[in-house]
Amino acid sequence: MKPTAKQVAHEAGVSISAVSRAFSPGSSIDADKRQRILQVAVQLGYTSPARRTAEVISAGTVTLVAGDLANPFYPLVLDTLAKALQAVGRQLLVYAIPPQTDMDQLTPQILAARPNALVVTSARLTSGMAQACRQHGIKVVLLNRIQRDVRVNAVACDNHAGGRDAATFLMARGRRRIGLIGGIADTSTHRERVQGFREVLQEGGQSILAEATGDYTYRGSYVAVQSMLSRKDRPDALFCCNDIMALAAIDAARERGLSVPADLSIIGFDDIPMAGWTSYRLTTIRQPVTRMVSEVVSLIHDGAHVPVDETTTSILPGKLMIRGSA
Amino acid sequence: MKPTAKQVAHEAGVSISAVSRAFSPGSSIDADKRQRILQVAVQLGYTSPARRTAEVISAGTVTLVAGDLANPFYPLVLDTLAKALQAVGRQLLVYAIPPQTDMDQLTPQILAARPNALVVTSARLTSGMAQACRQHGIKVVLLNRIQRDVRVNAVACDNHAGGRDAATFLMARGRRRIGLIGGIADTSTHRERVQGFREVLQEGGQSILAEATGDYTYRGSYVAVQSMLSRKDRPDALFCCNDIMALAAIDAARERGLSVPADLSIIGFDDIPMAGWTSYRLTTIRQPVTRMVSEVVSLIHDGAHVPVDETTTSILPGKLMIRGSA
């Protein structure tokens, strides 16, 4: 038997009118009373017809939180995700947040929109946010990011293997003075790429000659590479934790009159469209964006009935794209 | 007196039940009949209570339709717009559509989400869509695009003046064999930039030496420039209708062993972040993205009470950024 407003009213000790009012935004009712009614309603599983159609209308909304749209990799992800969601009749809400901030300030705003699912990319999910989402039954997927401190779904490229591939490739080319331009230290992408890379070097009896951080930005990397190249024993190869940093490295090397790859091999990570442009021809690890996005969509869309606390982590293989820079 | 379902039913010649069904998604009713009822409802100004609360819940949603996220200019716009809307407590829904398609297929999906406003950038708005939006009271803003065939708001950079500035600058530098790489012929951005550019040349007694189209893409421009540079009387300057095409032009010129700007001056349009990168240092016309976006937000947010058929067109000045490529 379907629960009615009458039952809720009786249970909460109020009139039917009050129940109706609790469900229509903007009507004059005491906040506490509304809260109590809503709570009873949840217990009994009651929703007003208005709320019901509202939910149907806004059904299928997925919210994407992106922290770094300046890195062309994320627009690529956004474009792919938007099209994939449209294809299954869902909508994509986008929040852009300043890089390296966490999303706690946005929590109320994001939850107010009642999305079905939340996709977080290049931003830090706080455990408070994760918990709030679980309570509201909102599925969360971390894209291109793994966080061990929260229990949510995650889809990422195999960054560790990618780092290994990069190192193996450089060693096979006979490079021995190898430098590293890191991203942002407390991101899983940075840690895993670096770890895989370092591992292979150590297995081959090598170690990283020089290491600097480029903040995953063009400018940060440019400055870091410039100073690294002015050292006495400058490296003959550079692994950059993402593509824009690698492009900056190429620019910095050229600025110094060095030839890429003759004097300096450079290898990136992501394979953004610009990596294939003629003046760069960047050798890089391609992230399987399309596959990552379909994984996200299947988690959200096909797995709509899966309970929110049953989480999956997908690690998809990247692919070394050999072009001219290494 | 507020209109009721009874009146709508009488007017449309159906039962009250039918009216109710027309407003609840998923109920069994003939599509034609629903259409007719909805039309009468709009005439009388009737909305079901369910629809009413739904609208309050999803209030403040703005839908962005973007056609070309591969051009870094649009992610820049997206990022700026998303942040500006967040700041005033609104949400941004994003639709990505394949370049050069119009949006008629998406119309039902977009309208189903009942946004408050629609921002269209790098996509063609059809008059059917515009009319549907007007009927639903959805405000439409064309961003970086002007269309004379539909009566909607528009915000754009002064493309005509930008084209003039580019030409003036090249002429002042003594360039006389000037080529043009166009974008997509039936876009206002292309037309106006080209027209302004051509005007100044003619005023100075010059004309365009060679003209080709690059489809606003890197690859398209690269191919066009390659063939243009292999002509006997190759140009000594090139105006490209956007920045990625200009970057492609620089790459193509270098590939041929030409020096930029000594052998070939290149000037672009947009000022995307990459234009400032060290290996390009592209001279270009900067679009005032921040101002354009605030204009859009004020049109949508501050002008929320302005009737939808009262439309404004804002043309904001661009700015010539002189770097190293011309």
Place this chain on the structure above:
DNA sequence: TCGGCGTTTGAAAAATTTTCACGGAGGCGG
């Protein structure tokens, strides 16, 4: 202390949604 004035409330009226039964269209097996 005494009126406004605005908010909150339940009862009742009004309106809407849902159920129910019916009629007709189309598919399927005999």
Place this chain on the structure above:
DNA sequence: CCGCCTCCGTGAAAATTTTTCAAACGCCGA
């Protein structure tokens, strides 16, 4: 080809919800 069955669309009526209305309450300024 016919009958039967199912499924869709429909209006009337029942059930449910929303809105109106008038009353009660508290707050503030005079």
